[in-house]
Amino acid sequence: EVVDLSNAMSITELCSRIRLPGNALHALVNAAVAAPAARTPSAFDGTETQWSVNVLAYHRLIVGCSFLLAKADGGARVVNVSSDYVADLPVGLLDLQYSSRKYDAKKAYAQSKAACRALSWGWHERLIKAGSSIGVMALHPGSVAGTALSRSLGYNKGKQPPKLAGLRVASCVADPLLQGLGGKWFGDSSCSRPATETPGQCKFMGLPELCEQL
Numbered sequence: 001e002v003v004d005l006s007n008a009m010s011i012t013e014l015c016s017r018i019r020l021p022g023n024a025l026h027a028l029v030n031a032a033v034a035a036p037a038a039r040t041p042s043a044f045d046g047t048e049t050q051w052s053v054n055v056l057a058y059h060r061l062i063v064g065c066s067f068l069l070a071k072a073d074g075g076a077r078v079v080n081v082s083s084d085y086v087a088d089l090p091v092g093l094l095d096l097q098y099s100s101r102k103y104d105a106k107k108a109y110a111q112s113k114a115a116c117r118a119l120s121w122g123w124h125e126r127l128i129k130a131g132s133s134i135g136v137m138a139l140h141p142g143s144v145a146g147t148a149l150s151r152s153l154g155y156n157k158g159k160q161p162p163k164l165a166g167l168r169v170a171s172c173v174a175d176p177l178l179q180g181l182g183g184k185w186f187g188d189s190s191c192s193r194p195a196t197e198t199p200g201q202c203k204f205m206g207l208p209e210l211c212e213q214l
Helices: 008-018 049-070 105-129 148-152 162-174 207-213
Strands: 027-030 077-081 135-139
Touching: 008 049, 027 049, 027 162, 049 077, 049 105, 049 207, 077 105, 077 162, 105 135, 105 207, 135 162
Parallel strands: 027 077, 077 135
Antiparallel strands: none
């Protein structure tokens, strides 16, 4: 399947195609990322690309796949790939799209990754209140050098091979010890099983509601 994650309609159409009778979704991994050097509005609705792809798309996919996730036996998992490289969200969550602030690709990326964590905690709280067994967690896959993302951000110090980053994601998806452990953050670790950490900068639990306003 091909989907334009900066386009809400494209995401809706994808979710409609897979929402078939008898289908269930046991895991949703949100790992897409964009970090253009210059502020780039989405061709779909003008939303700033990092905010659109790195945050809104994650939210929209959870919404669009929630019916299939709810049908998974034993509880499904949503894994949002974030980063240890985060920045505080602006006070009052104002100008998240750099409409009036001077755009900086690194700062916008770090902001979007912090928002991704906050989105995960917000969804966890929402699902807990709804009595759902879907677990939502976020993780840092490790600092991987030589990727298009690291080159575009000018950050090429990572030493972790891509395969290990993939294994960390797979661990969050498949480890039976994590069943039902929504609302967790898994930071950088050399262990094969990620170590649970406390999210330090994710203070805003209302990110799902904010995303629905955009």
